[in-house]
Amino acid sequence: MPEDDPAVPRWRRRKEARPREIVDAALIVFGERGFAAARLDDVAAQAGVSKGTLYLYFPNKEELFKAVVREAILPNLDMAERLLAGAQGPSFAVLETLLTLFATRILKSRAGAIPKLIVAEAGNFPDLARFYYDEVIRRAFALLAAVLERGMARGEFRPVDVDSTVRLIVAPMLMSALWRSSFEALEGRPPDVAALLAAHLDALRRTLAPEGGPPS
Amino acid sequence: MPEDDPAVPRWRRRKEARPREIVDAALIVFGERGFAAARLDDVAAQAGVSKGTLYLYFPNKEELFKAVVREAILPNLDMAERLLAGAQGPSFAVLETLLTLFATRILKSRAGAIPKLIVAEAGNFPDLARFYYDEVIRRAFALLAAVLERGMARGEFRPVDVDSTVRLIVAPMLMSALWRSSFEALEGRPPDVAALLAAHLDALRRTLAPEGGPPS
Amino acid sequence: MPEDDPAVPRWRRRKEARPREIVDAALIVFGERGFAAARLDDVAAQAGVSKGTLYLYFPNKEELFKAVVREAILPNLDMAERLLAGAQGPSFAVLETLLTLFATRILKSRAGAIPKLIVAEAGNFPDLARFYYDEVIRRAFALLAAVLERGMARGEFRPVDVDSTVRLIVAPMLMSALWRSSFEALEGRPPDVAALLAAHLDALRRTLAPEGGPPS
Amino acid sequence: MPEDDPAVPRWRRRKEARPREIVDAALIVFGERGFAAARLDDVAAQAGVSKGTLYLYFPNKEELFKAVVREAILPNLDMAERLLAGAQGPSFAVLETLLTLFATRILKSRAGAIPKLIVAEAGNFPDLARFYYDEVIRRAFALLAAVLERGMARGEFRPVDVDSTVRLIVAPMLMSALWRSSFEALEGRPPDVAALLAAHLDALRRTLAPEGGPPS
DNA sequence: CATGAATGAGAGTTCATTCAT
DNA sequence: AATGAATGAACTCTCATTCAT
Numbered sequence: 001m002p003e004d005d006p007a008v009p010r011w012r013r014r015k016e017a018r019p020r021e022i023v024d025a026a027l028i029v030f031g032e033r034g035f036a037a038a039r040l041d042d043v044a045a046q047a048g049v050s051k052g053t054l055y056l057y058f059p060n061k062e063e064l065f066k067a068v069v070r071e072a073i074l075p076n077l078d079m080a081e082r083l084l085a086g087a088q089g090p091s092f093a094v095l096e097t098l099l100t101l102f103a104t105r106i107l108k109s110r111a112g113a114i115p116k117l118i119v120a121e122a123g124n125f126p127d128l129a130r131f132y133y134d135e136v137i138r139r140a141f142a143l144l145a146a147v148l149e150r151g152m153a154r155g156e157f158r159p160v161d162v163d164s165t166v167r168l169i170v171a172p173m174l175m176s177a178l179w180r181s182s183f184e185a186l187e188g189r190p191p192d193v194a195a196l197l198a199a200h201l202d203a204l205r206r207t208l209a210p211e212g213g214p215p216s
Numbered sequence: 217m218p219e220d221d222p223a224v225p226r227w228r229r230r231k232e233a234r235p236r237e238i239v240d241a242a243l244i245v246f247g248e249r250g251f252a253a254a255r256l257d258d259v260a261a262q263a264g265v266s267k268g269t270l271y272l273y274f275p276n277k278e279e280l281f282k283a284v285v286r287e288a289i290l291p292n293l294d295m296a297e298r299l300l301a302g303a304q305g306p307s308f309a310v311l312e313t314l315l316t317l318f319a320t321r322i323l324k325s326r327a328g329a330i331p332k333l334i335v336a337e338a339g340n341f342p343d344l345a346r347f348y349y350d351e352v353i354r355r356a357f358a359l360l361a362a363v364l365e366r367g368m369a370r371g372e373f374r375p376v377d378v379d380s381t382v383r384l385i386v387a388p389m390l391m392s393a394l395w396r397s398s399f400e401a402l403e404g405r406p407p408d409v410a411a412l413l414a415a416h417l418d419a420l421r422r423t424l425a426p427e428g429g430p431p432s
Numbered sequence: 433m434p435e436d437d438p439a440v441p442r443w444r445r446r447k448e449a450r451p452r453e454i455v456d457a458a459l460i461v462f463g464e465r466g467f468a469a470a471r472l473d474d475v476a477a478q479a480g481v482s483k484g485t486l487y488l489y490f491p492n493k494e495e496l497f498k499a500v501v502r503e504a505i506l507p508n509l510d511m512a513e514r515l516l517a518g519a520q521g522p523s524f525a526v527l528e529t530l531l532t533l534f535a536t537r538i539l540k541s542r543a544g545a546i547p548k549l550i551v552a553e554a555g556n557f558p559d560l561a562r563f564y565y566d567e568v569i570r571r572a573f574a575l576l577a578a579v580l581e582r583g584m585a586r587g588e589f590r591p592v593d594v595d596s597t598v599r600l601i602v603a604p605m606l607m608s609a610l611w612r613s614s615f616e617a618l619e620g621r622p623p624d625v626a627a628l629l630a631a632h633l634d635a636l637r638r639t640l641a642p643e644g645g646p647p648s
Numbered sequence: 649m650p651e652d653d654p655a656v657p658r659w660r661r662r663k664e665a666r667p668r669e670i671v672d673a674a675l676i677v678f679g680e681r682g683f684a685a686a687r688l689d690d691v692a693a694q695a696g697v698s699k700g701t702l703y704l705y706f707p708n709k710e711e712l713f714k715a716v717v718r719e720a721i722l723p724n725l726d727m728a729e730r731l732l733a734g735a736q737g738p739s740f741a742v743l744e745t746l747l748t749l750f751a752t753r754i755l756k757s758r759a760g761a762i763p764k765l766i767v768a769e770a771g772n773f774p775d776l777a778r779f780y781y782d783e784v785i786r787r788a789f790a791l792l793a794a795v796l797e798r799g800m801a802r803g804e805f806r807p808v809d810v811d812s813t814v815r816l817i818v819a820p821m822l823m824s825a826l827w828r829s830s831f832e833a834l835e836g837r838p839p840d841v842a843a844l845l846a847a848h849l850d851a852l853r854r855t856l857a858p859e860g861g862p863p864s
Numbered sequence: 865c866a867t868g869a870a871t872g873a874g875a876g877t878t879c880a881t882t883c884a885t
Numbered sequence: 886a887a888t889g890a891a892t893g894a895a896c897t898c899t900c901a902t903t904c905a906t
Binding site for chain 6: 658660661662663666697698699700701704
Binding site for chain 5: 481482485488
């Protein structure tokens with residue numbers, strides 16, 4: 001490795017990595033304390049930089065928050081959309097994959113704190129709410145709506161009210177995320193996400209089954 | 217300016233009514249801004265008293281918060297428990313009544329802001345979280361679990377994992393409450409709670425139906 | 433006793449006693465917490481009256497403080513002056529009586545807290561300082577100066593600088609009073625005032641003795 | 649108004665000098681108003697910094713107070729202890745030097761306000777009292793006790809009750825310090841510390857003289 | 865005369881943001 | 886580019902004082 005290559009000095013690589021390091025640190029600190037209670041001192045310490053450095057990359061606390069949300073959520077949404085676009089098999093399997101993906105990629109990662117943060121701060125930061133609503137919720141809902149439409153078109157699902165059903169699909173996942181942030185420490189055992197997911201999928205299978213027979 | 221008009225006293229004694237007035241005001245302000253961002257100045261103004269008066273009735277902001285939660289939630293839980301205790305008919309009807317009650321009494325009232333507040337602040341106020349978990353969540357979950365057990369015992373419901381199913385029942389209600397606090401202002405129309413509730417009850421009916429025939 | 437005599441109703445006697453009760457209570461509370469840290473709530477509670485009642489008798493906290501000082505100190509000074517006026521015997525015995533009086537009447541009573549209060553607040557309440565200086569210190573110093581002059585005139589004491597010697601006489605007494613307020617709780621044993629007084633009197637006897645022989 | 653003049657920076661970094669500057673300012677303000685009545689605004693203004701800067705160096709008002717006491721008193725105690733350790737001549741000369749040192753180094757400096765502050769606040773800040781008692785009073789008393797023991801061992805002083813005599817030695821010095829804080833402004837002339845010190849030393853010489861002849 | 869609910873100015877403390885270094 | 890000392894507005898909480906009852 002060209003460690004001494006003056007064309008690629010070490011601090012150069014550092015500098016390019018900085019925003020990402022800060023955003024990661026902010027996700028941790030915001031997740032633990034909430035946006036309002038989190039101190040930029042702590043974010044800086046977590047990122048291993050000084051407080052002033054934060055302001056070289058983000059104009060203020062709120063913009064840093066937005067960046068956190070963007071980086072933690074959008075890649076997962078992109079992946080989900082690619083997954084649907086390439087789907088071949090039965091629609092319920094697609095649904096199953098999407099929910100499993102959420103349960104493993106989001107819930108178990110630090111990004112699981114995002115829903116709590118959004119819920120807590122949407123009222124105080126309308127344009128953060130707007131951004132999240134447009135860039136995350138709408139896209140996620142559209143994704144699930146597309147799966148439902150596909151299933152109905154293929155006769156795999158009985159006809160349902162798409163909008164309500166999307167919310168029914170999302171709600172237990174969202175609730176699991178909020179639970180972790182709020183009450184996990186209080187319950188003896190960690191929440192049994194697998195059991196909940198299984199029960200949810202079972203309920204959905206029964207709910208979506210065409211009147212005559214089982215969905216494929 | 218009638219500044220010295222003796223017919224307009226600067227204040228009035230309202231010892232009995234004050235705590236309730238303050239708690240109601242606090243629910244409004246906390247609901248709008250969240251606990252951390254709410255200023256006691258605003259709560260006082262909303263209640264029509266001075267800042268100092270708050271401290272005659274509540275020792276600090278956190279205790280005021282707890283009082284808000286207590287007053288907004290516990291009466292509804294009491295009512296729900298009485299309702300179950302006196303239930304005679306089919307278990308699904310009980311479930312239907314409970315969820316409808318929640319949708320009308322909590323969601324449409326100011327108390328709908330409580331879940332958001334709890335979610336946002338549980339991490340920062342462990343004993344508030346503890347209180348809410350013990351006094352609200354456990355009781356509500358036990359209530360729903362009792363309905364499920366009753367239905368299974370009477371052969372109205374198929375055997376299900378009670379714990380997971382309780383969460384599936386609660387999740388869409390909780391999500392509706394959070395939705396109102398976070399995104400209602402952004403969507404053109406108010407959320408169609410009735411449609412969601414209908415879809416949810418429909419899904420539950422299918423999910424809980426015994427294998428052989430329809431639930432009563 | 434004419435308990436039912438309408439000319440001397442019971443509450444009448446109560447009313448006349450009130451100011452004294454309040455002042456006594458204030459001495460206790462001021463002594464424990466200092467003037468600034470003492471709350472009028474506590475004074476009222478100690479006196480067994482409501483906070484508003486304090487203002488019927490004293491226009492504000494500072495005037496109450498002055499009344500406390502007046503009531504606690506002036507009677508003792510009056511007694512000391514009467515004692516000197518009627519003194520017949522040797523001057524050193526007069527001195528001894530005065531100091532013993534201070535050690536027993538002031539130091540062991542609640543009034544022992546007054547010096548600390550004056551020292552602490554003189555800077556913030558110039559007219560309290562003025563009052564205390566004129567009404568207490570000057571009179572006390574004059575008293576002791578008179579004893580010294582008497583002793584010198586009668587040949588019992590050697591000639592000394594009166595002003596400095598008065599201060600030397602007073603200092604250990606004053607220090608004892610301050611000690612009680614500040615450090616008594618920290619030392620295992622209560623301060624041995626008797627030993628200090630004995631040592632002080634012994635020192636004074638040697639200090640004041642005429643060159644040739646011992647003072648009478 | 650040169651509000652935007654870039655040649656006049658709004659502030660300057662003085663990391664090393666700041667704590668001392670703040671402590672010095674606090675000594676002045678605390679000395680004038682007492683601890684409780686002193687406002688941190690005033691301390692900050694006196695130090696030429698903003699209020700927030702105080703909290704960069706001291707976690708709260710009480711710790712600032714302790715720092716003030718430490719910086720103002722301990723160096724003088726250190727000096728006094730070194731002085732005794734190196735003493736060669738007669739014990740009374742040592743005593744004389746120590747008292748003269750106190751009269752010149754403490755009484756005439758701003759540190760003269762410390763005793764008043766301690767006396768006023770010991771009751772409200774038990775751990776400040778403890779610190780002062782352990783670190784200042786005990787050391788000072790031990791110092792004087794050592795001088796007395798030395799003098800008695802060398803036959804320069806008659807046998808005395810060491811503890812009481814130490815207090816007799818200290819009292820006039822302490823009283824002088826309190827006097828300055830409380831009544832200096834009221835008396836026309838500044839207190840004649842030199843005269844008091846002379847009288848005190850004279851009294852001590854007579855008090856400590858062995859029965860047979862004069863000390864040293 | 866007495867009460868105590870209500871007031872409101874003011875204090876200590878926190879922390880996002882700025883900017884001299 | 887990076888730092889972190891310094892700022893100052895904003896907050897919670899206290900308590901002497903007032904005044905409707």
